Amino acid sequence: MGMLRIATFAAxxxxxxxxxxxxxxxxxxxxxxxxxxxxxFCDRNSAACAKxxxxxxxxxxxAEFGAKLAYDMMREREASGLATSSLNLDQSKARVAPALLERDSGTLTPLDKEPDWRGKHLNKNGV
Known part of the structure; x- marks a missing residue:
């Protein structure tokens, strides 16, 4: 779409x-x-250029102050988020650990590996 727009403007x-x-x-x-x-312009309007x-x-x-503030807030949020999530994992370790131990490799569970839809299952009569 961008190339078409550029070509149109050029034409x-x-x-x-x-x-x-x-x-x-x-x-x-x-x-x-x-x-x-x-x-x-600045030669003719030095006062405007100075202002x-x-x-x-x-x-x-x-802009530098705003960027620093946003960066600091993200770092604080990340640090507090990591501390909170590690506390939640420690408290619910009994529930999370068995599910993690059942997996052989990767992050997919057996339910994730099943297809969502396969179409109609036909019986021997074709219905």
């Missing part, structure tokens, strides 16, 4: 390009001057 963009040499040259010049205008730089540094600091 539309190519169809909208001018075919006349003079119009192509005019479009080329406008694209170049627009790129130059974007690149030199933007300050806001960007604040945003990055907040």
């Amino acid at each position: 539309v963009a190519i169809a909208l390009l001018p075919s006349d040499r003079e119009q192509q040259q005019h479009l080329y010049e406008r694209a170049g001057s627009t790129a130059q205008w974007v690149v030199t 933007g730089s300050e806001l960007w540094s604040q945003f990055v600091a907040k």
